[in-house]
Amino acid sequence: MQEYQKGTQCLHAGYVPESGEPRNIPIVQSTTFRYGSSEAMGALFDLEAEGYFYTRLQNPTSDRVAAKICALEGGTAAMLTSSGQAANFFAVFNICSAGDHVVASAAIYGGTFNLFAVTMKRMGIDFTFVDPNCSEEELNAAFQPNTKAVFGETIANPALIVLDIEKFSRAAHAHGVPLIVDNTFATPVGCRPFQWGADIVTHSTTKYMDGHANCVGGAIVDSGSFDWTRYPDRYPGLCTPDESYHGVTYTERFGLGGAYITKATVQLMRDFGATPAPMNAYLLNVGLETLHLRMPQHCANALAVAKFVQKHPKIAWVNYPGLEGDKYHDLAQKYMPKGTCGVVTFGVKGGRKAAETFMAGLKLASIATHVADAKTCVLHPASSTHRQLSEAELAAAGVSADLIRLSVGIEDITDILADLEQALDQV
Secondary structure, three states: OOOOOHHHHHHHOOOOOOOOOOOOOOOOOOOEOOOOOHHHHHHHHOOOOOOOOEOOOOOHHHHHHHHHHHHHHOOOEEEEEOOHHHHHHHHHHOOOOOOOEEEEEOOOOHHHHHHHHHHHHHOOOEEEEEOOOOOHHHHHHOOOOOEEEEEEEOEOOOOOOEOOHHHHHHHHHHOOOOEEEEOOOOHHHHOOHHHHOOOEEEEEOOOOOOOOOOOOOEEEEEOOOOOHHHOOOOOHHHHOOEHHHOOEOHHHHHHHHHHHHHHHHHHHHHHHOOOOOHHHHHHHHHHHOOHHHHHHHHHHHHHHHHHHHHHOOOEEEEEOOOOOOOOOHHHHHHHOOOOOOOEEEEEEOOHHHHHHHHHHHOOOOEEOOOOOOOOOEEEOHHHOOOOOOOHHHHHHOOOOOOEEEEEOOOOOHHHHHHHHHHHHHOO
């Protein structure tokens, strides 16, 4: 397919029907696929032929939606997972094993922090969390001889800290490791991290990509630009024979553009089975078709909310990288000049109790764990998504005890502001 603009890609990338085929991506609701001979199926198991044999690994519906996301990000290969958590786990675990080390920004989603700091630590993988605002010298000092990757979020959830992608990319590449960037909040409509030096991008597609709270999902996209073969001792899983697939070497068989995603699919998806249901992939695609229309509205509404609360006498502070004067406004203008996201964070004067009173008074906005939805929703992260973190970890993640995360939807902005005003009147 020719290189269409993002709005056209949202509708057409990943699937071009032939004459007489379904206009929409078909839902292939089947666990298994029939073949005429054992030899034909054997070729699939040996990775000598393309095709499908079991939906736990791959499914045509999911692959077509993954191809759309790949096109939007400008990558060479992509895969869907059952959740954003699964995507981040696979993205790191695909190149790390017990005894390895990863450098990560401390300002990341609480669930991802716990995945790295607790669960993957039990698997023998250590993480060093760095302040995203650290100097290049401090960042470089975090690397160890066994470091295998660097991880960060384009816009941190919920701290709204904008990652200096080029700074983290320079450090990663200077040490011969890839930069993995979670691009959930910005989406490829707002930012394409590959253009700034990232090597692998992940998404919680549950958020803006789906956009309607229909289904949980995740995605991993490979840029195809990181040369694993330069470091065969560091990445033996990609550069040496895999005996579980009759000695295939992924970089030799699938090239730099396909090795990473192929390995993640045939090894990790095979063994962990964190695959999305075909119906979920279909619903994700429905959301993707309007992503380019929704994101500008989310950003415009969020900016209006940020300006409103900034001037309100009962608000102690506000963070929104699209707001002039925000600490991360310059970085946001550099990486996301057309808009950042629809999430605004702020604190109500009076601390946690005032925050609870405010949230209870909202009528249009829903108190929900979800974020980045077409409908406005609100959350107090310190007592929900980030409640497992200590005070020090909360501070490192940029999450204060009074922080309210408002995910601004695409309702009429007049109604959103009126709801905020009447709720603040009750504080």
